[in-house]
Amino acid sequence: MTLPNHFTLLATDGAARTGRLTTRHGVVRTPAFMPVGTAGAMKGVHWREVREAGSDIVLGNTYHLMLRPGAERIAALGGLQRFTGWNGPMLTDSGGFQVMSLSELRKLDENAVTFRSHIDGARIELSPERSIEVQRLLGSDIAMQLDECIRLPAERGDIERAMRLSLRWAERSKRAFETAPEGDMLFGIVQGGDVPELRQVSARGIADIGFHGYAIGGLAVGEPQAVMLGMIEATVPHLPGDRPCYLMGVGTPEDLLEAVGRGIDMFDCVMPTRNGRHGVAFTRFGQINLRNARHADDPRPLDESSAWPSTRDISRAYLHHLVKSGETLGAMLLSEINIAYYQRLMQDIREAVSKGAFAEFRERTRTAWAQGDIAPR
């Protein structure tokens, strides 16, 4: 069954695209970067700042939310948008990835993955059907199918087994989603590790089942960037071009720029907030480590040409002091600064694609990153 299409392609420039995805909670401009609000909160950043930074959509982690405060509780409180006060478009993952990385005593079979909660040790079964049920209770605008994501490097046999299981779970996820209200979306996920042929088989299989959108999973799990980009190239041509394509868990600004150039429309990553907590700022000069002593006496801001107030107005000396002192405000400011940088990059990318100038923009941006930070003084 063909599902309705909520994605409108506005312009293309080579493989790069720009468009709009319409959700029940608002429109998402693509290419879109989704900051990650793991357990119903963006670490160190107020929701209003996430919005003001230019974020159209955020990601919530099903695994964390189902364990605490619980999906049924969030449903009773009016859903995740109302619970958190974000009140904008929200995508939830299936929970599978975190089960693999965070929980204990997990067991995976044809039916489901069973695990113990890392919070209270409770035994929990997550099947494709339960994952969809949980995501509908959370009230997400875009749900993800449950899949099996394996770490790389891995044996081809293991990669293929996980890919085929993910295909069968894709069918079950779609069936479980049939009663969802009009406007809600379900994305299928392409697996296949670092094997181009398996990526192709998976992409075609997922496309045959038919989803509102498509995701490429199982990347950014330790492989080199070139492998990741090769897998995108091996996958995108086999997915329906009129639907959004989401690269899960990626990445650095460089990754985003390269992936957009290969047809990706959506991204999510914890990097802006995680690196911010570790004292690192993303800027048009590349990454800047505020722990570095060269900033201790520097009254200049990170980037005086930035439109984001904290990037433009706060001195490097103050940020250095906050980071060195372990002050929460340092993590707060750098997380906000980084989300704003990512969103400004996405905005610039959308404009460049609209104008047919993406290649030039990519070159110019790469050059600026390569030149590095302004000279110390």
Add this chain to the structure above:
Amino acid sequence: MTLPNHFTLLATDGAARTGRLTTRHGVVRTPAFMPVGTAGAMKGVHWREVREAGSDIVLGNTYHLMLRPGAERIAALGGLQRFTGWNGPMLTDSGGFQVMSLSELRKLDENAVTFRSHIDGARIELSPERSIEVQRLLGSDIAMQLDECIRLPAERGDIERAMRLSLRWAERSKRAFETAPEGDMLFGIVQGGDVPELRQVSARGIADIGFHGYAIGGLAVGEPQAVMLGMIEATVPHLPGDRPCYLMGVGTPEDLLEAVGRGIDMFDCVMPTRNGRHGVAFTRFGQINLRNARHADDPRPLDESSAWPSTRDISRAYLHHLVKSGETLGAMLLSEINIAYYQRLMQDIREAVSKGAFAEFRERTRTAWAQGDIAPR
């Protein structure tokens, strides 16, 4: 020598007063509550929120700032207001209190207190003259004299020795401040522990030396509230009534209300941010512990009648979830909510005193606190 008076008394109601203190960085409405930005940052709260919550003035800790990033560095960067971006009135303490509570291997003699930095072990001497020098390098609007603050309970002999040393240090502090530019202020500090006669001797001695304003130190160090209030009553009548009177390190909302009723004009305390980090909100219903399971399913805000958005719009269920999950956003929101509550209380106090209705306001506020939180549902 009589120092210029920057304080204007606008109204009195019994012993309670309201006025304005004019600093180089703006006007402070009194009674005033100063949130504490220990090391040049308010823990978990953006400066714009501190301002929006109604704070006219904040306190910076000389001890922390002289150790890191260093007073000379802050001076080179344009002073504390510019360094932090707060850009409003700022009071600094003398550093003495934290030397006593945080540093190691301290040694106190007539000349100075010598200690080892808790950050890098460096040996540092803090004399009355150096404390003033550091505070002038920081660029504070209101500097405090170096004093010796001893813990209670203590022997009368020890209390008197510390009080007399503080008087001699007050004279040296004033002399060291003589070259400060017009508009900067220096406050003397009354000591004397829990002995009314010693408080009286100290107050008269400090008043004879003559300062821009006067502080009562050495309270809120473990004694019962009744003792603290008794010491205020024993002190205030012996201080010049045309100058601001600052009660250091106090306190709970109840403490503030009682102290204003005894003639206090200024306060500082870490309680709004510290309790916020521990999941406790200050409200017109008294203190509310958001860790309590009764809030887990409660969609109601802390106080639907509050004018502060986070207090009025965010559900108890969400705050409970954030606190239980250890999310930074929980500490951020509760710290901001608490500063806003304190500042709203001060605003209400100022209005009540202006209208000659302080006694009624105090009674009504106490009754609301005593009634406690709204019923669970």
